[in-house]
Amino acid sequence: MSDEQRPSVEELDRLSTEDLRQRAFERAEHQHDVGFFWDLIKHLPSSDDIAAEDASSGNITGGIADAIEMVRELMGRGLGETEPLVRARFIDYLRK
Numbered sequence: 001m002s003d004e005q006r007p008s009v010e011e012l013d014r015l016s017t018e019d020l021r022q023r024a025f026e027r028a029e030h031q032h033d034v035g036f037f038w039d040l041i042k043h044l045p046s047s048d049d050i051a052a053e054d055a056s057s058g059n060i061t062g063g064i065a066d067a068i069e070m071v072r073e074l075m076g077r078g079l080g081e082t083e084p085l086v087r088a089r090f091i092d093y094l095r096k
Contacts, residue, residue, distance in 0.1 A: 012091045017083060020090035021075065027094065029068065036093060037067030043085055044075065 012020065028036040079086055 006095055009091060012094055017087055020087060024090040024093050032064055034064045034067050037071050040071050040089060043082060
């Protein structure tokens, strides 16, 4: 993506967190970027709960569908204090 096509930080920052999430998810799914989702999972407030439920996250196979589902589940629990961090992650990803 050229600089002319890339949205500015200011343009992206005006969007809601949900709009940023939709755009980032669409891009990551299109590019099969499972790393984006796994990185996001590490920063979500409920990610520690996953390990506590069965003492591990070994039931996650590592595929993009698993990662997307996990992020959606965690984001459904609310972002709380991590919302600014998650927004910044979405904006950074969309600017690449």
